Amino acid sequence: MSTSPETEQSSRFQTMMAILIALVTLLGAALGTRAALISTAAGDEDFYGLAASLSAEETEALNTLTMYRNYRAYAAYTRYNVLGDLVAKDWEQTSDETQSEALGQAMQTAWAMAVAVNRFFPARYLNRDGRYDPERELGEAWAEAAMKKDLDPQPHFAAANLLRSKVSRLLIIIILLTAAVWFFTLAQGLRHALRYVLAVGGGGLMLVGIAAAVLEELVHRGGG
Amino acid sequence: METMFHGDPFERLVVAIITSVTVLAAIITLLQTNASARAGQMGRDAQSYAIQAMGRRVTGQANMDYAWHAYQLYEELDVQALLADRFDDPAAAARYRALRTRIAELSPLLAPPYFDTQSNTSPNVERYEADTYLIEATALAERYAVAAALNNAWTAKANAYVTHLALLAVSLFLFGLATTVAGWIRWLFVGVGLLITGLTFVWILVITLSPIRSVSGQAIQSFAQGVGYAHQRALEQARDAFTRALQETPFYANAYYERANVLYDMGDYESAVQDYLAAQAAGRDDVNVAWNLGWTYYLLGRFDESIATSQHAVELDPAQVGVRFNVAIAWLAKGDVERARTEYAKTMEVTAQQVAQAVEKGGKPPASLWTYMDAAARDLEGLLERLRNAPRPWTEAPPRDKVVNPQAVEAAAEEIVRRLKSFTTALEYSGKPSTAAVTASISPFEFAIPTYDEEGNLIGRTIATAFPQGTDKVLALFDYSGMRDGQEVLWKLYHDGWEDPSWRLIEQWSLGESGSAEKPFSLSYTNLYQFTPGEFKIEMYVDNQFVQQGTFIIEPTE
Numbered sequence: 001m002s003t004s005p006e007t008e009q010s011s012r013f014q015t016m017m018a019i020l021i022a023l024v025t026l027l028g029a030a031l032g033t034r035a036a037l038i039s040t041a042a043g044d045e046d047f048y049g050l051a052a053s054l055s056a057e058e059t060e061a062l063n064t065l066t067m068y069r070n071y072r073a074y075a076a077y078t079r080y081n082v083l084g085d086l087v088a089k090d091w092e093q094t095s096d097e098t099q100s101e102a103l104g105q106a107m108q109t110a111w112a113m114a115v116a117v118n119r120f121f122p123a124r125y126l127n128r129d130g131r132y133d134p135e136r137e138l139g140e141a142w143a144e145a146a147m148k149k150d151l152d153p154q155p156h157f158a159a160a161n162l163l164r165s166k167v168s169r170l171l172i173i174i175i176l177l178t179a180a181v182w183f184f185t186l187a188q189g190l191r192h193a194l195r196y197v198l199a200v201g202g203g204g205l206m207l208v209g210i211a212a213a214v215l216e217e218l219v220h221r222g223g224g
Numbered sequence: 225m226e227t228m229f230h231g232d233p234f235e236r237l238v239v240a241i242i243t244s245v246t247v248l249a250a251i252i253t254l255l256q257t258n259a260s261a262r263a264g265q266m267g268r269d270a271q272s273y274a275i276q277a278m279g280r281r282v283t284g285q286a287n288m289d290y291a292w293h294a295y296q297l298y299e300e301l302d303v304q305a306l307l308a309d310r311f312d313d314p315a316a317a318a319r320y321r322a323l324r325t326r327i328a329e330l331s332p333l334l335a336p337p338y339f340d341t342q343s344n345t346s347p348n349v350e351r352y353e354a355d356t357y358l359i360e361a362t363a364l365a366e367r368y369a370v371a372a373a374l375n376n377a378w379t380a381k382a383n384a385y386v387t388h389l390a391l392l393a394v395s396l397f398l399f400g401l402a403t404t405v406a407g408w409i410r411w412l413f414v415g416v417g418l419l420i421t422g423l424t425f426v427w428i429l430v431i432t433l434s435p436i437r438s439v440s441g442q443a444i445q446s447f448a449q450g451v452g453y454a455h456q457r458a459l460e461q462a463r464d465a466f467t468r469a470l471q472e473t474p475f476y477a478n479a480y481y482e483r484a485n486v487l488y489d490m491g492d493y494e495s496a497v498q499d500y501l502a503a504q505a506a507g508r509d510d511v512n513v514a515w516n517l518g519w520t521y522y523l524l525g526r527f528d529e530s531i532a533t534s535q536h537a538v539e540l541d542p543a544q545v546g547v548r549f550n551v552a553i554a555w556l557a558k559g560d561v562e563r564a565r566t567e568y569a570k571t572m573e574v575t576a577q578q579v580a581q582a583v584e585k586g587g588k589p590p591a592s593l594w595t596y597m598d599a600a601a602r603d604l605e606g607l608l609e610r611l612r613n614a615p616r617p618w619t620e621a622p623p624r625d626k627v628v629n630p631q632a633v634e635a636a637a638e639e640i641v642r643r644l645k646s647f648t649t650a651l652e653y654s655g656k657p658s659t660a661a662v663t664a665s666i667s668p669f670e671f672a673i674p675t676y677d678e679e680g681n682l683i684g685r686t687i688a689t690a691f692p693q694g695t696d697k698v699l700a701l702f703d704y705s706g707m708r709d710g711q712e713v714l715w716k717l718y719h720d721g722w723e724d725p726s727w728r729l730i731e732q733w734s735l736g737e738s739g740s741a742e743k744p745f746s747l748s749y750t751n752l753y754q755f756t757p758g759e760f761k762i763e764m765y766v767d768n769q770f771v772q773q774g775t776f777i778i779e780p781t782e
Contacts, residue, residue, distance in 0.1 A: 035257075042261070046268045053272045057279030064283040068290040075294055075330050079301075082326045086319040153272065160268070164261040171254040178250040182243040189236040 010191065017188035017199065021181055024206050028177045031213060035170040042163035049156030056151040063141040067134050073120035074132040080117065084110035166220050173212045180205035235403050238414065242399050245421055249392045252428060256385035263378035266371045273368035277361050284357025288349070291333035295347055298327050298334055354452035363448035366478065370439045377436045384431045388424050395420040443472035447479050454486050462486045477508035485516065493520050511541040519550055525626025527558035545575050546596035553603055559628025561636040568640055571600075572647050576657055583655045597648040602721065604641040608634060616759065618721040642770050649714060650768035664711075664766045667703040669774025672742075674699065690777040696754045697746040698776060700762050705738035707766070714765040717745065720758040733766070757781075 084107050091103035125137045145151060183202030187195040305320035328334040328341055332352070339347035398417035402410040450465030466483035469476055484499030500517035518534030521527070531554045537547040552567030575593060582589040603620065610621035611634045627633055650658035672685040673695055685699060710732055717727035727745070735741055745762065747753045757780035763773045 039257070039261075043264070046264065050268060050271055050275075053275045057275050061279050061282040061286075064286045068286045071330070072290055072293055075297060075327065078326060078330065079297060079323065082323050083319065086322055090315050090319065157268070157272075161265065164265065167261065168254065168258055171250075171257055175247070175250045175254060178247045182240075182247050185243040186240055189231070189239060 013195070013199075014188050017184045020202065020206065021184045021188070024177050024180050024184070024202075024209075027210065027213070028174050028181075031170050031174050031177070035167045035174070038163050038170070039167050042160045042167065045156045045160035045163060048150070049153040049160065052150040052153035052156060055145075055149050056153065059142065059145040059149075059151055063138055063145070066141070067137045070121035070125070070137065071132060071134055073117055076117045077114050077121065080110045080114035084108075084114060162220070166216065169216055169220070170213075173209050173216065176205050176209040176212070180209060234410065238399050238403050241414070241418070242396060245392055245396055245399070248421070248425070249389060249396075252385050252388050252392070255428075255432060256382050256389065259378050259382035259385060263375050263382055266375035266378055270368050270371035270375055273364050273371055277364035277368055280357050280361035280364060284353065284361060287356055288353055291331040291352065292349070294327060294331035294334060295339075298324055301327060348456070350456040354455050358455055359448045359452040362451045363444055366439070366444045366447055369478070370444065374436065374438055381431055381434075381436070385428075388428050388431075391420055391424040395424070437475060439473045439476050443469040443476055443479070446472060447476065447482070450479070450482055450486075454482065454489075457489075459486050459490050463490070475506045477503045477506035480506060481508055481513055484513075484520075488516065488520055493524050496520050497524065509540075511537050511544060511547070514540060515544070515547045515550070518547065518554070522550065522554050522557065523620060523622055525557075525622040527554045527622075527626075527628075530554040531558070543574075543578070544596075545571055545578070545593065546599060548574065549596065549600035549603070553600070553607065556604075556633055556636060556640070557607060557622055557627050559633060561629075561632055564636065565640065568644070572644070572657070575647075576651060579651050579655060594648065594652060597644070597651075598723065601641050601644045601648065604637050604644065608637050608641070611637070616721060645763070645770040646765070646768065649765050649770065653714070653768055658768050660767060660769070662766070662769045662771060663706040663708075664769075664771050665705045666764060666766075666772035669762060669764075669772060670701040671774065671776040672699045672701055673697060689775070690779050691755075692779055693757050693781045694754050695778055697744060698755070698760070700743040700745065700774060701740070702743075702764075702772065703738075703740050704735070707733055707735070707737055709734050709736065711767055714768070715743065716763040716765070718761040718763070719756065 087103055087107040087110060091100060091107055094100050094103060121132070122137070125133050127133050142151070180202040183198045183205065187198035187202060190198065301320045301324040305317045305324065308314070308317035308320060325341070328339075333339060333347050333349070334341070337348070338352045395417040398413045398420070402413035402417070405413070446465050446469035450462045450469060453459075453462035453465055463483055463486045466479045466486065469479040470483070473479070480499045480503035484496045484503060487493075487496040487499060497517065497520050500513055500520065503513050504517075514533050514537035518530050518537055521530035521533055531551055534547050534550045534554060537544065538551065541547070548567070548571040552564050552571060555567055556564035575597065578593060579589045606615075606619045606621040607627075609615050609619045610624050611627060611630050613624065615621070624630065646662075647657050650656065670687050671689065671691075672687040673691050674682055674697060675684045675686050677683050685701075687701070691698065713731050713733050715727070715729045715731075717724055743762075743764075745760075747755065755778045757778045759775060759777055761773060761775045764771050
């Protein structure tokens with residue numbers, strides 16, 4: 001059975017459109033899968049960021065509580081130590097024997113108490129002038145904690161935001177490809193010469209979509 | 225048509241429609257994904273802000289805790305220096321003062337602008353808290369609230385888009401079905417499908433174009449500053465800060481609420497009512513707003529509105545006894561004494577149940593319960609003071625001319641407040657209301673100070689209602705009958721309307737059935753402290769039953 005050249009040409013065109021529709025649909029499905037994976041990765045980054053937030057606040061709170069506990073002990077130490085020093089000055093100047101004895105006892109008691117509370121705070125945070133440096137203690141404690149756990153949520157949140165933007169861009173590409181399918185479908189059903197215009201339109205959208213997808217993967221790497 | 229299309233033109237048309245709806249569905253998918261992503265981002269931000277706000281409060285409180293400890297040390301040294309002076313030991317006094325100065329260096333709380341070492345005043349703790357963490361923590365908490373609200377709004381949008389996709393799926397199904405049948409029914413399927421698609425499209429437009437409102441960052445900052453000022457009782461600055469927040473974001477419900485609280489504290493009840501109403505209109509219809517609004521209506525003498533609003537607060541949180549008492553007192557001031565009695569009785573029953581339940585579970589009732597019970601008694605006393613034209617600086621009550629049937633209200637208020645005090649005390653000490661009748665009769669208290677001769681010997685007592693500053697011992701004198709040895713007697717002392725729990729004293733009665741007695745209230749065990757100027761009220765309870773009260777004044781030195 002033979003067919004006219006026009007019918008054969010039309011048939012070839014329809015077949016071509018069907019193949020293009022299938023190809024674009026497959027590409028769209030692949031991009032959809034990719035978008036879903038990237039979306040999952042964005043959720044993971046959010047999770048890591050929140051975990052880092054929690055760690056950071058926990059570390060900050062615990063370090064601060066420890067620092068003030070130490071600082072409180074230092075305050076007690078200062079109370080006794082400075083009192084001992086002040087009594088010592090008076091003791092050196094007194095000539096009254098009774099008073100000297102009382103002052104000497106008070107001085108020794110104060111210094112003994114200072115020594116007793118001395119071990120309740122880390123002496124390494126004392127400056128050369130004998131004053132406590134709470135900022136240094138907090139800074140060192142933070143640095144030590146940062147070596148053991150993630151304390152910076154911002155990179156994770158930034159990554160999550162970037163991945164979400166990528167998902168949006170992939171969806172825009174999918175819309176372009178869907179529009180290409182729309183053109184191909186109309187072109188496939190038409191006998192009119194307009195079908196070639198529609199086919200070219202669909203092809204153009206398909207090419208733009210493919211180019212955008214390739215660019216997206218090359219320029220904005222990352223994701224699942 | 226046949227020359228224009230391959231195959232069945234109807235099928236071709238349906239295919240074109242299906243493809244078009246698919247494009248629309250793809251666009252909605254994009255919108256849904258974006259909305260969902262934003263919701264996720266806001267939810268994440270909300271959680272992050274909540275964590276940070278909690279962290280700031282914890283570290284801020286740790287700082288405050290330490291600063292307060294340093295102040296305590298400072299005070300101890302100050303007292304030691306004073307005592308050394310009194311014991312004529314200037315060298316020791318100088319040592320303590322020098323040490324005190326050294327301790328003051330250990331916390332910023334003990335330095336300007338929070339503390340003046342030359343003055344006798346306490347450090348400005350509220351300002352210190354505001355500066356060190358309160359403003360920051362408040363801003364973070366507000367950001368959390370805003371992000372959570374945005375999360376809800378975007379989630380609602382995303383869910384609406386999911387519904388749109390489901391509707392489009394239904395229409396696509398109908399279009400597909402149309403190609404499998406013949407006759408008019410296929411046109412019906414197409415028609416219904418197009419109708420669903422059209423309606424969905426309109427709905428999509430409405431959802432997409434509906435803006436999502438959000439409180440601006442600047443408004444949050446102004447709000448947080450307002451909270452900081454309010455914390456320091458800098459009311460005008462607080463009001464202005466909240467106004468700035470509202471200028472930035474006119475629908476900021478929390479700013480209306482906080483400004484209303486500040487206006488209330490400033491005594492501008494009318495404006496406070498307007499702001500509470502604005503807070504409700506902006507979406508904050510919670511128990512706190514209704515509670516405060518109901519109470520402010522009461523103070524303005526708008527009793528019907530007060531009852532309705534407080535009743536609404538009760539509906540929002542039926543367990544809140546404080547607001548139930550507000551309903552009761554509004555009925556009382558409205559002149560409906562019987563209804564007020566019923567409301568008070570009902571609320572006391574609810575309270576007794578809460579205490580019984582807590583005890584049954586082996587725990588304690590929430591401490592806030594006692595606060596609300598005491599406040600209810602204080603409110604009744606405030607009403608009595610207003611009706612007797614003897615308001616105190618701390619009195620909160622409606623204008624006298626707004627109270628309906630004042631004589632009947634006064635008599636009822638007096639009786640209810642006694643009952644309430646007995647009820648609260650019995651509940652607090654025995655876990656259940658007292659059922660025993662009051663047998664003791666105590667005469668009204670007279671107050672006196674002991675007088676001594678030049679050598680310090682007691683020579684008599686001076687009875688008065690007011691005593692000079694410097695008084696360190698006051699005697700309450702009374703006659704009694706119907707008492708029984710071994711009965712439990714509780715004494716409470718109030719200074720300027722507020723109980724000072726450090727004075728609470730429980731003792732066993734041992735003075736026999738009747739006679740005269742004097743009860744000393746004394747700070748004379750030290751040579752350093754005296755009564756602070758102000759009004760002191762003494763209350764006496766026998767076996768948890770309120771039996772008598774009296775008031776004396778310590779006058780300030782001019």
